[in-house]
Amino acid sequence: MASTIRVRAVAGAETTEVQSLIQHPMDSGFVKDANGQLIPPHHIEVVQFEHDGKTVFTALWGPAVSKDPYLKFSFKGAKKGDELKVSWVDNKGASDSLIAKIQ
Amino acid sequence: MRCALPISLMVFVAAAGLTMSALAAPADDFKAAYAAAERASKQAAALKTQWTTTVATLKAAQAAATAGKYDEAIALAKQAQALAEASIAQAEDQATAWKAGVIR
Amino acid sequence: MLRKLLLLGVLAFGAAHPARAADTVDPKAEFTAFRAYFTSRFPKVALDDFVNGPYSMDEGLRKQWKEIEEFPPYEFAVDKGKELFAKPFANGKTYADCFPDKGIGIRQNYPYFDPKSGQVITLELALNQCREANGEKPLDYQKDDMAALTAYMAFTSRGKRFDIKIPDDPRALAAYRKGEEYFYTRRGQLNFSCASCHVQSAGNHIRTEVLAPALGIMAAMPIYRSEWGSMGTTSRRLTSCNSQVRAVPLPPQDELYRDVEYFLTYMGNGLPVSGPGARP
Numbered sequence: 001m002a003s004t005i006r007v008r009a010v011a012g013a014e015t016t017e018v019q020s021l022i023q024h025p026m027d028s029g030f031v032k033d034a035n036g037q038l039i040p041p042h043h044i045e046v047v048q049f050e051h052d053g054k055t056v057f058t059a060l061w062g063p064a065v066s067k068d069p070y071l072k073f074s075f076k077g078a079k080k081g082d083e084l085k086v087s088w089v090d091n092k093g094a095s096d097s098l099i100a101k102i103q
Numbered sequence: 104m105r106c107a108l109p110i111s112l113m114v115f116v117a118a119a120g121l122t123m124s125a126l127a128a129p130a131d132d133f134k135a136a137y138a139a140a141e142r143a144s145k146q147a148a149a150l151k152t153q154w155t156t157t158v159a160t161l162k163a164a165q166a167a168a169t170a171g172k173y174d175e176a177i178a179l180a181k182q183a184q185a186l187a188e189a190s191i192a193q194a195e196d197q198a199t200a201w202k203a204g205v206i207r
Numbered sequence: 208m209l210r211k212l213l214l215l216g217v218l219a220f221g222a223a224h225p226a227r228a229a230d231t232v233d234p235k236a237e238f239t240a241f242r243a244y245f246t247s248r249f250p251k252v253a254l255d256d257f258v259n260g261p262y263s264m265d266e267g268l269r270k271q272w273k274e275i276e277e278f279p280p281y282e283f284a285v286d287k288g289k290e291l292f293a294k295p296f297a298n299g300k301t302y303a304d305c306f307p308d309k310g311i312g313i314r315q316n317y318p319y320f321d322p323k324s325g326q327v328i329t330l331e332l333a334l335n336q337c338r339e340a341n342g343e344k345p346l347d348y349q350k351d352d353m354a355a356l357t358a359y360m361a362f363t364s365r366g367k368r369f370d371i372k373i374p375d376d377p378r379a380l381a382a383y384r385k386g387e388e389y390f391y392t393r394r395g396q397l398n399f400s401c402a403s404c405h406v407q408s409a410g411n412h413i414r415t416e417v418l419a420p421a422l423g424i425m426a427a428m429p430i431y432r433s434e435w436g437s438m439g440t441t442s443r444r445l446t447s448c449n450s451q452v453r454a455v456p457l458p459p460q461d462e463l464y465r466d467v468e469y470f471l472t473y474m475g476n477g478l479p480v481s482g483p484g485a486r487p
Contacts, residue, residue: 021282072274154396205387
């Protein structure tokens with residue numbers, strides 16, 4: 001099955017810019033379906049980015065984040081060719097991770 | 104000769120009759136108002152120019168009647184009819200007026 | 208009775224103005240005028256850029272859009288559409304068997320006027336006709352699988368220039384004319400026509416949204432709207448536009464919707480397919 005994570009990391013002179021798109025329903029738990037039933041909460045709780053054994057970015061998500069969330073941030077200390085690990089865990093305990101090469 | 108009803112009973116029956124018809128009137132009035140509104144609404148729908156507010160107001164009128172709130176129901180039915188008629192007037196006017204906006 | 212009066216009114220009008228009876232439809236002239244209106248009103252916008260709708264009208268929006276395009280929200284739909292497109296029906300045939308060029312790179316030719324059935328065929332209608340001809344159930348016209356399929360087909364056609372034809376057939380001209388009438392007719396309790404927003408107020412704000420110009424407005428279909436959090440086809444946008452002006456929407460592939468799509472896409476002839484698109 002294809003990964004739910006798409007990531008692009010580009011190393012610049014000072015910082016590495018990371019963009020990612022994660023496929024996830026991100027149901028808040030407040031929305032009702034066509035039959036008037038509440039759709040139970042199903043959303044990512046933690047997203048983590050690791051480089052060289054260190055966590056460079058952590059996001060704690062919840063009901064306020066929309067479906068298929070897009071994320072962008074920069075960090076220092078990486079260079080082209082390095083590996084960047086992305087992983088997420090949701091409130092149902094499901095998870096996914098991906099290792100991408102920094103361009 | 105048949106005994107006539109005591110006057111008091113006759114008055115009571117007459118009053119009851121009056122009260123009964125006074126109670127029946129709002130429901131009938133609503134039926135009439137709703138029927139007129141529904142007719143206009145169907146006409147608008149046939150012209151493909153139905154307004155969402157017409158449909159919603161008609162529904163609200165029916166709901167109010169079902170809850171026994173006849174005054175409100177009649178007012179809503181009349182409003183729905185006005186909305187439907189306005190949408191029909193819009194369609195009639197637009198049948199020729201639209202040409203004025205065409206980019207030439 | 209009302210219809211009779213309406214008809215009478217139109218006839219009387221026609222009789223009193225014989226010139227109007229000879230009023231022929233000239234799509235080519237109207238196409239030229241339509242394009243000239245927008246290019247002269249927005250001289251700083253490159254012709255091809257009109258297909259980017261609100262992003263051609265607002266610099267701040269364009270910046271955000273460029274960022275989003277690095278990881279477009281419709282990407283998942285395109286991938287899904289590719290899978291769906293390749294998957295054979297129960298009888299072994301595929302969508303490729305229904306379309307010219309195996310269905311790849313053909314978005315710019317839709318919608319087209321079909322002389323056999325005498326009606327306008329949109330891409331969505333063609334897809335469901337393909338399904339039904341092969342014993343499959345039709346798809347919902349507005350979203351999900353239908354939107355994924357059209358997203359994929361639009362993606363394979365990116366950059367190709369729209370080439371909608373109006374054959375020398377009075378029925379095709381009538382469809383164009385009906386579509387044009389639909390576009391300029393005010394509707395709903397809010398009394399807006401498509402033109403109210405996309406011609407008169409193109410580039411202006413409506414609440415927090417920037418209104419796209421009508422020129423090339425079909426080029427980015429289907430679209431991923433952030434508001435929907437999902438993909439939607441032209442039908443989805445037309446039905447939501449209708450309810451937004453408080454007009455009861457028509458069924459998704461109603462003749463009038465197909466006609467207005469025919470008219471609008473024709474007006475965008477020569478502009479490139481930019482779909483699938485991302486919109487606020």
